[in-house]
Amino acid sequence: MSVIEVATALVACRSVSVEHGRGPAAVLALDNVDLEIAAGESVALCGRSGSGKTTLLHVLGGLVAPTQGEVSWRGRTLSTLDQAARAAVRAHGIAYIFQGVNLLPHLTAFENLGFAVQARAERGGDRESRGSTAARAERAAELLALVGLDAKRDALPGELSGGEAQRVAIARALAPEPELLLCDEPTGQLDSDTGRRVLDLIDAAQKEFGFAVAVATHDENVAARYGRTVGLSDGRIVADIPVAE
Numbered sequence: 574m575s576v577i578e579v580a581t582a583l584v585a586c587r588s589v590s591v592e593h594g595r596g597p598a599a600v601l602a603l604d605n606v607d608l609e610i611a612a613g614e615s616v617a618l619c620g621r622s623g624s625g626k627t628t629l630l631h632v633l634g635g636l637v638a639p640t641q642g643e644v645s646w647r648g649r650t651l652s653t654l655d656q657a658a659r660a661a662v663r664a665h666g667i668a669y670i671f672q673g674v675n676l677l678p679h680l681t682a683f684e685n686l687g688f689a690v691q692a693r694a695e696r697g698g699d700r701e702s703r704g705s706t707a708a709r710a711e712r713a714a715e716l717l718a719l720v721g722l723d724a725k726r727d728a729l730p731g732e733l734s735g736g737e738a739q740r741v742a743i744a745r746a747l748a749p750e751p752e753l754l755l756c757d758e759p760t761g762q763l764d765s766d767t768g769r770r771v772l773d774l775i776d777a778a779q780k781e782f783g784f785a786v787a788v789a790t791h792d793e794n795v796a797a798r799y800g801r802t803v804g805l806s807d808g809r810i811v812a813d814i815p816v817a818e
Contacts, residue, residue, distance in 0.1 A: 582609040582648070583753060583785050584633050589642035591628050591808075602628040603639070604808040610785050612752065617796035618789045620805035626789040627757055629805065633787060634667045634755045635659065668751035670775070672758040674742040676730040682741050683726040686713035689745040716744035720774060736767035743774055747782070754779070756788040760795065772798060 591603040603625050610616055610633070618626040631637040632644060635651055644651050646662050654662070676685050690709045717723055720740040730738055739759065746754060756775065760768030772795065779786050788799060796802050804812035 583612045585609040585645045586632060587643050589632060589639040591637060592640045601808050606810055610787060612785055613783050614785045615799040616787045616801045616803055617799040618787060618803050619796045621791060624805040625808040626805050630755050630757055630787060630789045634669060635663055665749045666751060667753045668746040668749060670742055670746050670756040670759045672761040674738045676738060676741060678730050681727050681729055682722060683713055683717060685741060686716050686744055689748045716748060720744045735763050736771060739771050740774060747778060751784050754784050754786045758790060
């Protein structure tokens with residue numbers, strides 16, 4: 574297993590287990606997992622369906638609390654942070670791209686991004702951004718331009734192709750300028766060419782902004798794009814391989 578110095582870890586899991594349910598029907602989704610991701614690193618979490626990769630992604634992002642063990646952010650255990658500090662981490666530190674884009678169907682691409690900018694500001698306690706309609710509009714326009722969808726500003730999600738909708742989802746995830754981007758099968762509903770373009774966009778954004786990225790995938794071709802591959806099986810890490818330079 575590759576080792577990252579604790580001082581450089583952006584997010585870390587220590588002896589993390591996650592159990593769903595109770596009694597005989599309980600399912601151990603993660604089993605005593607140790608994992609560290611450094612600032613700016615790119616990691617592929619690989620495994621078959623049910624291997625635990627999505628649960629691990631959710632634990633890293635604070636969406637799922639471990640049954641045992643702890644998760645730390647920049648050396649501070651998340652469970653010991655007060656409510657405001659945890660909200661700030663979620664709002665500004667961590668962002669998500671899911672397999673389903675989950676855009677608000679009644680809002681245009683531009684409005685979806687404006688809503689995301691507003692929501693992130695409120696959760697992070699950014700009162701200045703929260704109160705400025707002009708600032709939110711400017712940020713939404715910047716994000717649309719970043720993903721090359723200026724011409725689709727007024728399109729509803731139902732009027733976008735799958736790749737275009739996923740690009741809006743990427744722009745939404747980048748709204749808070751995160752330090753860690755978590756992607757759960759981001760190309761799972763796309764054809765191979767569109768999927769490749771979406772991954773290229775994520776790669777370009779990472780190079781420009783320097784955030785760390787962790788991608789859950791069962792596709793070896795997707796995993797090969799990233800600097801490190803972490804293999805999971807039955808809730809355990811079975812491989813942790815840096816890609817050779």
